[in-house]
Amino acid sequence: METKENAADLPRLRLRDNVTILIAEDERGHYLLTRNCLRQAGVDNEVLWFEDGQSTLDYLGHDEHWQDGRKYLLLLDVRMPKVDGIEVLQQIKGDPRLEEIAVIMLTTSDDHDLAHRCYALGCEAHVVKPPGRVLLKAIERVSQRL
Amino acid sequence: MKFRWQQRIASRLAIGFGVVAALTALLGMIALIQLDSLANMTKEMYNHTITVSRAIGKIRTQTVAIHQSMHDYVLAETEAERQAAIQAAAEHEREALKAFEVVREGFAGDPALVEQIYRQLIDWQTLRQEEIDLARQGRIDEAAEVAGMLGAEQVMQIQMSLQALHDFASSKADAFFRHAEQARQRHLLLLSGLILLVFALCLGGGYRITRSITEPLGQVMATIGEIRRGSLDRRIGLTRPDEIGKLARAFDEMTANLQATMVSRDELGAANQQLDAANQQLRAANQQIQASEQQLRASNQQLQAANQQLRAANEQLEAQESQLKGLGHILETSLNEIYIFDAETMKFVQVNEGARRNSGYTMEELSKMTPLDIKPEFTARSFELLTEPLRTGEQAIMELQTRHRRKDGSLYPVDIHLQMSTLSGRAVYVAIIMDITDRRRAEQERERLMRLLEGKNQELQDIIYVASHDLKTPLVTINGFSDMLIAHCRRLGELLDEAALPVEARGPADLLLEQEIPEDIAFITAGARKMKTLLDGLLKISRIGASTVRPERIDMNELIRTNLNAAAYPIQQKGAVVEVADGLPDGLGDADQISQVFSNLLDNALKYAHPSRPPRIRISGRRENGQCIYCIEDNGIGIRPDYFEKVFEIFHRLNPKDTVEGEGLGLTIVRRILDLHNGKVWIESKPEEGSKFLFSLPC
Numbered sequence: 001m002e003t004k005e006n007a008a009d010l011p012r013l014r015l016r017d018n019v020t021i022l023i024a025e026d027e028r029g030h031y032l033l034t035r036n037c038l039r040q041a042g043v044d045n046e047v048l049w050f051e052d053g054q055s056t057l058d059y060l061g062h063d064e065h066w067q068d069g070r071k072y073l074l075l076l077d078v079r080m081p082k083v084d085g086i087e088v089l090q091q092i093k094g095d096p097r098l099e100e101i102a103v104i105m106l107t108t109s110d111d112h113d114l115a116h117r118c119y120a121l122g123c124e125a126h127v128v129k130p131p132g133r134v135l136l137k138a139i140e141r142v143s144q145r146l
Numbered sequence: 147m148k149f150r151w152q153q154r155i156a157s158r159l160a161i162g163f164g165v166v167a168a169l170t171a172l173l174g175m176i177a178l179i180q181l182d183s184l185a186n187m188t189k190e191m192y193n194h195t196i197t198v199s200r201a202i203g204k205i206r207t208q209t210v211a212i213h214q215s216m217h218d219y220v221l222a223e224t225e226a227e228r229q230a231a232i233q234a235a236a237e238h239e240r241e242a243l244k245a246f247e248v249v250r251e252g253f254a255g256d257p258a259l260v261e262q263i264y265r266q267l268i269d270w271q272t273l274r275q276e277e278i279d280l281a282r283q284g285r286i287d288e289a290a291e292v293a294g295m296l297g298a299e300q301v302m303q304i305q306m307s308l309q310a311l312h313d314f315a316s317s318k319a320d321a322f323f324r325h326a327e328q329a330r331q332r333h334l335l336l337l338s339g340l341i342l343l344v345f346a347l348c349l350g351g352g353y354r355i356t357r358s359i360t361e362p363l364g365q366v367m368a369t370i371g372e373i374r375r376g377s378l379d380r381r382i383g384l385t386r387p388d389e390i391g392k393l394a395r396a397f398d399e400m401t402a403n404l405q406a407t408m409v410s411r412d413e414l415g416a417a418n419q420q421l422d423a424a425n426q427q428l429r430a431a432n433q434q435i436q437a438s439e440q441q442l443r444a445s446n447q448q449l450q451a452a453n454q455q456l457r458a459a460n461e462q463l464e465a466q467e468s469q470l471k472g473l474g475h476i477l478e479t480s481l482n483e484i485y486i487f488d489a490e491t492m493k494f495v496q497v498n499e500g501a502r503r504n505s506g507y508t509m510e511e512l513s514k515m516t517p518l519d520i521k522p523e524f525t526a527r528s529f530e531l532l533t534e535p536l537r538t539g540e541q542a543i544m545e546l547q548t549r550h551r552r553k554d555g556s557l558y559p560v561d562i563h564l565q566m567s568t569l570s571g572r573a574v575y576v577a578i579i580m581d582i583t584d585r586r587r588a589e590q591e592r593e594r595l596m597r598l599l600e601g602k603n604q605e606l607q608d609i610i611y612v613a614s615h616d617l618k619t620p621l622v623t624i625n626g627f628s629d630m631l632i633a634h635c636r637r638l639g640e641l642l643d644e645a646a647l648p649v650e651a652r653g654p655a656d657l658l659l660e661q662e663i664p665e666d667i668a669f670i671t672a673g674a675r676k677m678k679t680l681l682d683g684l685l686k687i688s689r690i691g692a693s694t695v696r697p698e699r700i701d702m703n704e705l706i707r708t709n710l711n712a713a714a715y716p717i718q719q720k721g722a723v724v725e726v727a728d729g730l731p732d733g734l735g736d737a738d739q740i741s742q743v744f745s746n747l748l749d750n751a752l753k754y755a756h757p758s759r760p761p762r763i764r765i766s767g768r769r770e771n772g773q774c775i776y777c778i779e780d781n782g783i784g785i786r787p788d789y790f791e792k793v794f795e796i797f798h799r800l801n802p803k804d805t806v807e808g809e810g811l812g813l814t815i816v817r818r819i820l821d822l823h824n825g826k827v828w829i830e831s832k833p834e835e836g837s838k839f840l841f842s843l844p845c
Contacts, residue, residue, distance in 0.1 A: 027619055033626035079615055108618035109685060129622040
């Protein structure tokens with residue numbers, strides 16, 4: 001396991017105000033940990049939680065969620081009931097309207113094959129849980145182009 | 147000089163040797179006589195020179211002594227002295243006379259001279275008596291004068307006579323020496339002459355005797371030689387009375403006899419030649435007989451051989467017959483179905499029991515049927531096409547699989563071996579048929595099981611994959627919230643500080659917040675960490691599947707180099723020396739997975755280094771029996787033989803409580819990878835000395 005990360009050690013992170021962070025995660029605990037990690041890094045952007053892939057896609061399908069230049073950063077868990085993370089990623093990157101959403105895959109597994117698949121499907125980053133410094137670095141890098 | 151020997155050879159030799167002996171004896175006698183005369187002369191010389199000379203010397207001395215005694219007498223003053231002097235003189239005189247007797251006896255010279263001395267001695271006696279008388283009368287001076295003058299004169303004369311005597315003796319000795327020398331030379335001459343004479347006599351005699359024997363013998367020999375050369379009319383003709391004469395006469399007689407017989411010998415020779423010719427004819431006839439006998443024997447042998455061949459052929463035939471009978475029986479009772487059908491009519495000619503039983507037809511029924519009646523999958527045309535290569539001789543035998551129909555209409559799968567042959571002069575097909583219903587069933591069953599196994603395997607992999615994935619989710623939660631809990635406790639502490647609780651309440655609260663709760667959380671996170679390790683391992687194993695193996699030729703030297711570069715840091719940290727043998731053979735395998743194998747084995751070698759020495763690692767490889775064998779050898783702590791298998795078990799670690807880090811999967815993965823490569827991994831090791839990990843790959 002990674003070294004313990006105290007809040008004080010985490011890098012400070014600032015995202016543009018028009019960025020909404022979506023967390024697709026069936027495990028509430030993991031959602032809380034992720035959100036906590038963001039908060040501790042000083043991220044005060046809007047954070048939305050979806051318990052499965054389908055609800056995520058549903059939310060993104062609504063036109064009203066795309067007004068006044070809203071940008072989305074999706075932290076997407078791979079293993080989820082019903083529609084899993086891979087499928088969500090496929091649909092987003094296969095949809096011209098959604099493809100500019102920055103997707104960071106979150107997974108418990110360091111399975112390289114899986115990571116390759118995700119990158120091949122167009123994800124911006126692939127991060128192994130628990131959420132921490134690596135995730136924050138990934139967000140920082142990915143948010144540059146938002 | 148012609149000399150006729152009348153004596154026999156023996157007498158002649160005896161006379162010769164007798165003469166030599168007599169001459170030798172004569173010579174010896176002469177020598178003896180000469181020796182004796184020499185001895186006499188020596189004795190003579192001895193008498194003169196020694197005995198006589200010594201006596202003469204003695205007389206001389208005594209004479210002087212007498213004279214001295216007389217002198218003493220005349221000058222003596224007392225009567226006693228006079229008496230003593232007279233006695234001494236008398237004594238000396240006796241001695242002189244004694245010596246004189248010796249001279250008289252031994253002297254070889256003139257006796258008159260000896261007698262003259264004797265007279266002189268006697269005269270002196272008279273003179274001395276006169277002196278004594280004068281002295282007794284007191285006429286000492288007169289006596290002294292007589293003694294002094296006459297006595298001295300007398301002594302002088304005696305001395306001179308003695309000298310003459312002595313001189314004579316000496317001259318006598320000289321003469322002897324001269325005489326002896328002359329005698330020696332004379333004797334020498336005489337003896338030499340004699341020896342020469344004897345020698346000449348012996349030589350002459352010997353020659354004569356030898357000649358007397360060899361001459362007639364030579365004559366005899368010459369004549370014999372001539373006779374031997376064929377002159378049978380030659381005769382020796384010696385009339386001598388001795389042995390040679392006798393021999394010659396006897397020989398002449400024999401020659402005459404021989405001459406007489408020679409005439410008949412020629413006749414005999416002719417007869418002999420005739421005999422020889424007859425003999426040769428006989429021999430030729432004999433050879434002819436022998437030759438024809440050999441021919442007879444040879445033809446006899448040929449007959450015997452032919453007989454044996456016939457018998458052998460007969461036996462072979464019998465054996466073949468019995469074999470055929472046996473074979474026929476075997477074929478008849480074979481469980482395989484055997485059908486023989488005519489190549490033209492296609493009707494079954496012969497069918498074995500197995501075929502009748504399985505098909506359900508009797509022979510009678512079958513004799514009216516063709517193969518097409520039991521092979522529903524063929525038409526006359528397709529069967530003809532099928533058997534074409536057999537008819538043209540293109541193929542000797544063919545194999546096919548089809549289905550046969552029994553009398554009851556049921557079908558069964560068959561494996562057919564078909565070939566052409568002849569039976570009683572007719573071309574036939576022979577079909578050996580195997581009912582492969584059971585085999586088919588077994589194959590199908592095997593395939594079903596294989597599919598099942600594959601499914602199970604996949605299922606298992608999926609389960610492992612999913613399980614490890616899903617099990618990780620709560621782990622993340624546990625870890626995450628443990629961290630949160632720590633953060634919250636810290637926050638609680640701060641709040642308690644601000645609240646300024648009473649001291650008695652602060653103590654237990656601090657203990658809880660700063661010691662007990664962090665300890666509890668540490669246990670939780672340690673457990674979670676362990677669990678994560680196990681899950682990672684399971685995942686790793688589950689990912690190594692047969693489907694991921696992509697075998698290719700691997701440049702092992704390159705692969706090892708890459709691996710060592712990647713491990714440069716731990717190698718340096720451990721102070722390890724890694725040696726790679728030249729020219730590792732290239733194995734067949736999945737480069738990534740084999741790299742993993744090397745990496746794991748290298749890790750182990752570094753990890754289980756001996757605490758008292760820096761690691762030394764040697765990597766080598768060789769080809770053996772069509773396989774590539776690689777070896778990673780270390781000088782680490784080694785492995786006990788009873789652990790050689792255990793170390794490959796999943797999650798096994800040599801020292802679970804040890805400081806050595808790891809998930810206990812390295813060797814399990816190595817074995818799994820090699821299993822998938824049809825390879826092998828094994829250990830050779832001695833505890834405290836080091837280990838060798840060897841693995842094989844297809845080459």
